[in-house]
Amino acid sequence: MYPYTEEDFEYTELTPTYRADLRNATNQGLDKFINANLVSDWSQLTWKDVGKPYEVKNFSKDRLEWETEHQQTMPVKTSWEYFNKAFHELFITDVPVELSAKKKALKKSFKQFDFKEVKSGIGDLVQLSLWNYAHRIEDGVWDPRGKRALFERLDVKNPRILFLGAAEGYEAMQLHAMYPGGEVVMVDYDEFCKTDRFGKFPTTYPFLGSNPQTGSPKVWYKDQMNITYLVEDIRNLEFGKEFDIVLSVGLLEHVPDQHKPEILDMHRRFVKPNGYMIMTTPRNQFKSRMYYRVMAEIMNHTYRELMDIRQMGLYVYEHGFDIVRHGYIKVHNGIVARER
Structure with a gap:
């Protein structure tokens, strides 16, 4: 039922959706983190010493389309509902399988000279590759x-x-x-x-x-x-x-x-x-x-x-x-x- 025990200390493994990390179980020498x-x-x-934070202003297309349709700023709770559903999809994605599928689809679009699909496919591939690096390889999200x-x-x-x-x-x-x-x-x-x-x-x-x-x-x-x-x-x-x-x-x-x-x-x-x-x-x-x-x-x-x-x-x-x-x-x- 439980795949890891105390016998697995100092072991790390990439699963399809996350990195399991059992390194440094005693929390020694963590200053480098x-x-x-x-x-x-x-x-x-x-x-005056530190300045103000950097504001991220490039909103998602879903938010902009919602606001155009409803002629109002998206309510805060609605924006969180959109975000949670979109973000969760990344966490449950089998990343290696999906990366392989996207590469095959992109190759097919190139062969068919479907440049609209090529552009979309490149964007999707870049996003998933970045998620793979940030979440699975570097384990920067959960850290x-x-x-x-x-x-x-x-x-x-x-x-x-x-x-x-x-x-x-x-x-x-x-x-x-x-x-x-x-x-x-x-x-x-x-x-x-x-x-x-x-x-x-x-x-x-x-x-x-x-x-x-x-x-x-x-x-x-x-x-x-x-x-x-x-x-x-x-x-x-x-x-x-x-x-x-x-x-x-x-x-x-x-x-x-x-x-x-x-x-x-x-x-x-x-x-x-x-x-x-x-x-x-x-x-x-x-x-x-x-x-x-x-x-x-x-x-x-x-x-x-x-x-x-x-x-x-x-x-x-x-x-x-x-x-x-x-x-x-x-x-x-x-x-x-x-x-x-």
């Missing part, structure tokens, strides 16, 4: 070793973890594996995230964590975890300050500045005194800008910014959090903070 402590004193940093580096050394035991805007819930499952014995509550207002993005997350995916009895490394799987998934707008949650960790991944950058305080207040509202707020956002780097340009038809249905870690940290610091750890991993910025 996260470059922390770029800012020694956040109180001295200003927006288990980088995420473990960000999550290590938290002072928690049997933690309650709240994941805001959870999508498939990857990061909360990684946290739960590292700090087992507690509970995860995932929240997203798109039901598709519960039924498909999380519901169809591979039960064979191995999470490296710890054994609560021995403290030694252990392999965990989704169906071994204590997870509740709520379909709800996070603004309507009735929890109090009862979670040891409040987590969001790729949430802060999806709203312009006037709404960022509300996003940060949602974390503050639910975290225990001296609990942890953990956030990640996509990095503002050349390859990320190119990724969102090439993948626009799949990725760009929503408002989106790319930040550097100083910009992200300044939002967090200015809204009442002290930053415990900050840095960047392969394609994400990461911050661990506590309410000030």
Whole structure:
């Protein structure tokens, strides 16, 4: 039932849809995966020093066509529903099989001098090849070793973890594996995230964590975890300050500045005194800008910014959090903070 055990430590394998990575089970020497402590004193940093985030403005054709048809800006919830369905298709694609099929179709279009199909086929092939590199080869989307580096050394035991805007819930499952014995509550207002993005997350995916009895490394799987998934707008949650960790991944950058305080207040509202707020956002780097340009038809249905870690940290610091750890991993910025 479970394909990997502790005997498979230091092993990595490419499946048709993702990379299984069991390397560095003891989390030693992870500094090369996260470059922390770029800012020694956040109180001295200003927006004049760091500038504002880069806004991704090339929206998908689906969004533009919807707005033309309805003569209005696509509502935020609708844009997320479009994005979740499009993005999920990549996660469930058998990439080697689909790459082979697209190459054969492109070759056929060339032979038939069907240049419209050639143009479309090249675009599809480039997108899938980029996804293959980013997700399967580099493992930059889930980035288990980088995420473990960000999550290590938290002072928690049997933690309650709240994941805001959870999508498939990857990061909360990684946290739960590292700090087992507690509970995860995932929240997203798109039901598709519960039924498909999380519901169809591979039960064979191995999470490296710890054994609560021995403290030694252990392999965990989704169906071994204590997870509740709520379909709800996070603004309507009735929890109090009862979670040891409040987590969001790729949430802060999806709203312009006037709404960022509300996003940060949602974390503050639910975290225990001296609990942890953990956030990640996509990095503002050349390859990320190119990724969102090439993948626009799949990725760009929503408002989106790319930040550097100083910009992200300044939002967090200015809204009442002290930053415990900050840095960047392969394609994400990461911050661990506590309410000030």
